[in-house]
Amino acid sequence: MVYEAFALLYDELTYDQPYDQWLKLTAPYLDAANSVLDLGCGTGSFTTLLPRHLERVGVDLSADMLTVAAAKDASIQWLVQNITELQLDKTFDVITCYCDSLNYITEEDDLDSLFARVAEHLSDDGVFLFDVHSLWKMDYLFAGQTYCDETDRITYLWQTEPGEAPHSVYHDMSFFVLEHDGRYSRYDESHYQRTYSVSFYENLLSRHHLTVDRVFADFDINQTEVEESERIFYVVRKFHKS
Structure with a gap:
């Protein structure tokens, strides 16, 4: 999704977004990590909160968004790419895709392509974390x-x-x-x-040797009843091909 003029207004309009809560959910998976890839990073408000000792890469389709992001933290590598065609020739210990960025991938084939790219760029035993709007x-x-x-x-x-x-x-x-x-x-x-059902995401991920480790809702890891929630979170791990 290219945000055009919206890029210059985005941070002011999303002043109430809970970036600290996304970081809190991600933090346990960063302890043993050396690198993090943030997909659909937008203006980098979440990416810039990631620990500075990690290798941090943010990817977004909008060059305008990334111009805003680069002004916040030049030590992060900001890359303009379509995440369904991701090609970085390296792997990461943690990959994130938050703030319902995944819901902008509206075709099943494109979503399948994204999960394939994630699998290629995720280290063995790495973790992929994302959220989506619920069906409800x-x-x-x-x-x-x-x-x-x-x-x-x-x-x-x-x-x-x-x-x-x-x-x-x-x-x-x-x-x-x-x-x-x-x-x-x-x-x-x-x-x-x-958006799609939980079972749909699980089945599509499994095609690429990615397995859902945990599903919860609305920033609460203990809320596993997701049917009438607003935002569903997935913790996904890469497993080896048999």
């Missing part, structure tokens, strides 16, 4: 809703409509940004997301 959230919470919010200089409207594919949604957003001359500029973005 996609089908009910995002069913024709309108949201709005504002900061000191930005007002935005966000409308959702069900997509044609099962468990998919269109997000249509308009941003009104106060400029230095006192006038407002308008920016529009349209995003499309899709």
